[in-house]
Amino acid sequence: AQTVTQSQPEMSVQEAETVTLSCTYDTSESDYYLFWYKQPPSRQMILVIRQEAYKQQNATENRFSVNFQKAAKSFSLKISDSQLGDAAMYFCAYNFGNEKLTFGTGTRLTIIP
Amino acid sequence: EADIYQTPRYLVIGTGKKITLECSQTMGHDKMYWYQQDPGMELHLIHYSYGVNSTEKGDLSSESTVSRIRTEHFPLTLESARPSHTSQYLCASSEWEAIDEQFFGPGTRLTVL
Numbered sequence: 380a381q382t383v384t385q386s387q388p389e390m391s392v393q394e395a396e397t398v399t400l401s402c403t404y405d406t407s408e409s410d411y412y413l414f415w416y417k418q419p420p421s422r423q424m425i426l427v428i429r430q431e432a433y434k435q436q437n438a439t440e441n442r443f444s445v446n447f448q449k450a451a452k453s454f455s456l457k458i459s460d461s462q463l464g465d466a467a468m469y470f471c472a473y474n475f476g477n478e479k480l481t482f483g484t485g486t487r488l489t490i491i492p
Numbered sequence: 493e494a495d496i497y498q499t500p501r502y503l504v505i506g507t508g509k510k511i512t513l514e515c516s517q518t519m520g521h522d523k524m525y526w527y528q529q530d531p532g533m534e535l536h537l538i539h540y541s542y543g544v545n546s547t548e549k550g551d552l553s554s555e556s557t558v559s560r561i562r563t564e565h566f567p568l569t570l571e572s573a574r575p576s577h578t579s580q581y582l583c584a585s586s587e588w589e590a591i592d593e594q595f596f597g598p599g600t601r602l603t604v605l
Contacts, residue, residue, distance in 0.1 A: 411590075412590050412591050414593070416594075422598070423596050423597065423598050423599075424582070424584075424596040425596070426593040426594070429591065429593065431591060468532065470534070470535065474590045474591075475590065476590055478590070479525070479537055479540060479550065479551070480537075480594060482534055482535045483534065484533070484534040485532070485533070485534055487532065
């Protein structure tokens with residue numbers, strides 16, 4: 380069974396600085412999909428960024444980018460120029476084929492003004 | 493904001509009561525999901541559906557049941573609520589492909605006394 384591990388239960392970063400959230404996963408598949416979801420306090424969970432495993436280029440969405448290391452089974456999220464609105468729980472997730480999403484345990488990100 | 497709705501947002505109920513948590517989406521998505529999430533913790537998939545008349549149990553065993561009579565509607569029912577059912581319940585939907593994002597509702601926070 381696939382597993383997703385987020386080893387940082389909590390992280391904090393100074394406003395305007397850069398922070399990296401870690402995610403590792405375990406799979407025997409070669410073609411799969413990886414996601415980062417954001418869950419702000421008392422608000423709906425939304426997709427931040429996604430990556431297709433067969434694409435070598437790291438995905439980027441404005442201030443959010445990933446460092447996808449397929450051989451190491453690592454999928455970290457970098458948030459540049461952190462803003463107060465980035466404070467949230469961040470969940471890494473994995474999907475293979477047309478199966479269900481497997482979520483990690485989450486990282487709570489605090490932004491220090 | 494995603495067009496996926498959950499009612500009620502908050503529910504406090506006594507042990508033994510029957511409850512139905514409502515979830516509706518207006519995006520025409522075939523796939524819908526129910527997750528259980530304790531505050532600040534990971535998501536556990538409890539039910540999912542690939543379309544009308546399709547329902548499957550998820551990874552976490554749950555005493556709840558679901559139905560999918562219409563594409564847009566995916567209610568979750570607890571026949572006899574217990575304090576162990578106290579949690580947040582998140583509904584989500586997506587299009588068909590594995591790369592497609594899941595859109596989440598705002599959640600129902602259930603407390604069983």
